[in-house]
Amino acid sequence: MFFNRIFAIKIARIMKKYMFLGIFxxxxxxxxTNPITGKQNLNFVSNxxxxxxxxxxxSTFLSENKVITGTTDAKLVENVGLKIKLAxxxxxxxxxxxxxxxxxxxxxxxxxxxxxxxxxLPGGKIVxxxxxxxxxxxxxxxxxxxxxxxxHALANHGAQRMSAAQLQQIGGAVLxxxxxxxxxxxxxxxxxxxxxxxxxxxxxxxxRSNESExxxxxxxxxxxxxxxxxxxxxxxxRMSAKSGGAxxxxxxxxxxxxxxxxxxxxxxxPEAKAIALKVGTIK
Numbered sequence: 515m516f517f518n519r520i521f522a523i524k525i526a527r528i529m530k531k532y533m534f535l536g537i538f539x540x541x542x543x544x545x546x547t548n549p550i551t552g553k554q555n556l557n558f559v560s561n562x563x564x565x566x567x568x569x570x571x572x573s574t575f576l577s578e579n580k581v582i583t584g585t586t587d588a589k590l591v592e593n594v595g596l597k598i599k600l601a602x603x604x605x606x607x608x609x610x611x612x613x614x615x616x617x618x619x620x621x622x623x624x625x626x627x628x629x630x631x632x633x634x635l636p637g638g639k640i641v642x643x644x645x646x647x648x649x650x651x652x653x654x655x656x657x658x659x660x661x662x663x664x665x666h667a668l669a670n671h672g673a674q675r676m677s678a679a680q681l682q683q684i685g686g687a688v689l690x691x692x693x694x695x696x697x698x699x700x701x702x703x704x705x706x707x708x709x710x711x712x713x714x715x716x717x718x719x720x721x722r723s724n725e726s727e728x729x730x731x732x733x734x735x736x737x738x739x740x741x742x743x744x745x746x747x748x749x750x751x752r753m754s755a756k757s758g759g760a761x762x763x764x765x766x767x768x769x770x771x772x773x774x775x776x777x778x779x780x781x782x783x784p785e786a787k788a789i790a791l792k793v794g795t796i797k
Contacts, residue, residue, distance in 0.1 A: 550606070564673055565617055568637045581623050606668075623640065635672070640664065642656070653741070654736075665732040671728065
């Protein structure tokens with residue numbers, strides 16, 4: 515998922531007001547309900563705070579990049595994006611959460627960029643890079659990608675990751691205070707241990723959890739949008755082949771390994787199809 519550096523800095527400024535609440539007070543006050551799973555998640559940032567910055571950064575990005583319009587590929591991105599949007603609305607209405615999308619301002623743009631990438635900023639602002647189209651290959655492959663990226667936004671994963679980063683900063687401040695009278699060498703050792711402990715023990719697994727959750731929700735959106743979620747396996751298999759099998763070990767990666775992801779997706783497909791049967795599909 516794309517995280518614009520300037521966007522992250524601006525959100526960090528919003529979140530500074532929480533720095534002095536303390537770790538435990540922040541945890542108590544910072545839980546929000548995932549509208550799809552119903553789970554309580556760490557989240558300092560409300561949509562009312564997040565969306566204005568998101569929309570501004572989206573507009574800035576589009577102004578600084580070549581947006582492709584009027585082509586067959588651009589129209590396909592618009593078409594698939596609309597179906598995923600309608601599927602999200604249908605699913606959240608089924609879950610009794612239709613009000614959750616009231617401030618979304620959906621857009622779906624194709625940009626001329628050879629990177630293999632796509633992302634969705636909070637509020638439904640989607641960008642697909644032209645470099646990923648040779649891997650998506652077809653409409654259902656594109657639906658796999660867009661469903662996954664929209665799921666990150668629906669589940670507030672961006673806000674969750676920023677909130678987790680903020681807690682990491684709070685923990686770092688506590689560490690500094692605790693080691694203030696130690697030697698520089700001791701402080702360095704503590705800092706290294708703390709950095710590794712928070713990144714591997716908290717930050718990265720948290721991100722892998724987000725990716726797996728986005729895969730699960732994305733499959734459901736695909737199915738409700740009228741696509742066959744079995745096609746997601748084909749897409750991720752092509753993505754794995756593109757990487758040539760050379761990937762960061764799963765323990766140190768923010769994404770599940772290719773083999774893990776594909777196995778998980780295969781296991782989740784029956785549930786996605788069952789939910790789509792209950793919710794209904796987009797005609």
